[in-house]
Amino acid sequence: MAENSTGRQAGEKAISSAVIKRLPRYYRYLGDLLKNNVVRISSKQLSQRMNVTASQIRQDLNNFGGFGQQGYGYNVEHLYNEMGKILGLDKTNNIIILGAGNLGQALANNQDFDSNGFHIIGLFDVNPKLIGMTVKGVEVYDIDILEDFVKEHDVAIAALTLPKSKAPKVAEQLVSLGVKALWNFAPVDFDFPEDVLVENVHLSESIMTLSYRIHSQNE
Amino acid sequence: MAENSTGRQAGEKAISSAVIKRLPRYYRYLGDLLKNNVVRISSKQLSQRMNVTASQIRQDLNNFGGFGQQGYGYNVEHLYNEMGKILGLDKTNNIIILGAGNLGQALANNQDFDSNGFHIIGLFDVNPKLIGMTVKGVEVYDIDILEDFVKEHDVAIAALTLPKSKAPKVAEQLVSLGVKALWNFAPVDFDFPEDVLVENVHLSESIMTLSYRIHSQNE
Numbered sequence: 001m002a003e004n005s006t007g008r009q010a011g012e013k014a015i016s017s018a019v020i021k022r023l024p025r026y027y028r029y030l031g032d033l034l035k036n037n038v039v040r041i042s043s044k045q046l047s048q049r050m051n052v053t054a055s056q057i058r059q060d061l062n063n064f065g066g067f068g069q070q071g072y073g074y075n076v077e078h079l080y081n082e083m084g085k086i087l088g089l090d091k092t093n094n095i096i097i098l099g100a101g102n103l104g105q106a107l108a109n110n111q112d113f114d115s116n117g118f119h120i121i122g123l124f125d126v127n128p129k130l131i132g133m134t135v136k137g138v139e140v141y142d143i144d145i146l147e148d149f150v151k152e153h154d155v156a157i158a159a160l161t162l163p164k165s166k167a168p169k170v171a172e173q174l175v176s177l178g179v180k181a182l183w184n185f186a187p188v189d190f191d192f193p194e195d196v197l198v199e200n201v202h203l204s205e206s207i208m209t210l211s212y213r214i215h216s217q218n219e
Numbered sequence: 220m221a222e223n224s225t226g227r228q229a230g231e232k233a234i235s236s237a238v239i240k241r242l243p244r245y246y247r248y249l250g251d252l253l254k255n256n257v258v259r260i261s262s263k264q265l266s267q268r269m270n271v272t273a274s275q276i277r278q279d280l281n282n283f284g285g286f287g288q289q290g291y292g293y294n295v296e297h298l299y300n301e302m303g304k305i306l307g308l309d310k311t312n313n314i315i316i317l318g319a320g321n322l323g324q325a326l327a328n329n330q331d332f333d334s335n336g337f338h339i340i341g342l343f344d345v346n347p348k349l350i351g352m353t354v355k356g357v358e359v360y361d362i363d364i365l366e367d368f369v370k371e372h373d374v375a376i377a378a379l380t381l382p383k384s385k386a387p388k389v390a391e392q393l394v395s396l397g398v399k400a401l402w403n404f405a406p407v408d409f410d411f412p413e414d415v416l417v418e419n420v421h422l423s424e425s426i427m428t429l430s431y432r433i434h435s436q437n438e
Contacts, residue, residue, distance in 0.1 A: 087427045
């Protein structure tokens with residue numbers, strides 16, 4: 001499945017998807033440390049804050065060259081900036097959002113996006129009540145103009161907040177137009193070639209996991 | 220961390236969190252098969268649809284007793300119902316949503332919830348413009364009445380769609396009032412005792428993972 005692949009070319013060192021999923025959390029903690037004017041931190045101190053082992057932190061960061069110095073630890077600002085580069089946050093990622101309902105609007109309003117290079121350039125919907133309105137200054141377009149829009153803009157990521165019945169067809173259209181990364185909130189799995197990256201956020205499945213844990217505890 | 224624990228008592232068979240995270244996906248596929256009037260399915264056929272190995276399916280389901288019959292495969296309706304019970308979906312989980320902005324409203328509008336025993340009983344906000352409105356028939360209350368509300372209702376899950384600055388304090392209040400499961404959308408980690416279950420949905424981290432994969436591919 002696309003989400004279990006790192007997307008790296010053969011011959012490059014493959015980073016496991018478990019490591020990749022931990023990177024943004026390192027970045028968040030480093031950002032918090034930086035805001036609190038912490039200049040340097042040992043892997044032990046960082047591990048206590050993050051509730052992971054110091055050895056895991058060192059192993060994870062060693063995938064990218066290490067960054068730590070024996071006896072000094074990590075320079076917070078340097079590591080934060082390097083992690084940002086590894087995550088591609090030093091580049092601009094143009095995003096379109098398919099579906100301008102509550103969830104689409106919530107994504108468009110996400111405060112963390114702008115500061116991390118995620119730039120929302122359009123929302124799309126079929127609902128005439130939504131078309132023409134703006135969310136945080138970004139217009140909601142008629143989904144009928146999607147093809148022209150994608151051809152005219154450099155779209156890095158398409159977020160799909162569409163119903164299950166509509167998402168697969170729109171996803172296929174986007175991929176056929178050359179969009180290479182889908183951030184999918186619809187409760188459906190896509191089956192695209194490996195060069196199409198898919199990150200699923202399946203909210204119903206997330207809450208079912210919680211329900212399982214509640215009820216397995218009570219039995 | 221709470222999210223790596225199954226929450227089971229010592230002595231019970233521990234189910235790994237990786238298995239638990241896969242259960243809702245089985246449930247979704249079985250529900251789709253049921254809708255398409257499929258009566259039975261082999262683990263091989265199911266594995267092809269789900270893009271996992273048949274052996275993983277058998278191993279995962281064996282954690283709960285198996286359900287398959289040699290030479291027959293799985294009875295779809297039976298397995299669907301059993302999976303629902305395992306996930307606690309045959310019980311009613313009352314949910315409150317903290318934060319009635321776009322994301323809170325999106326969760327309240329989720330179509331999958333009602334049919335799976337998730338029953339939203341209230342939204343809470345500080346914004347006078349939102350207080351008093353209803354979302355899908357559910358009222359938005361002033362967060363000032365949260366304590367009384369939680370004491371008077373059986374709240375299984377609290378969804379937190381609050382800003383990072385406000386989420387920890389409200390989470391602590393909820394836990395002190397006896398709420399045992401938090402579905403957390405704020406970009407912050409909580410540090411509660413093990414009997415408090417936390418399921419995090421960190422949207423910024425999810426899109427950063429996608430950004431990593433886009434840019435590591437291009438290098």
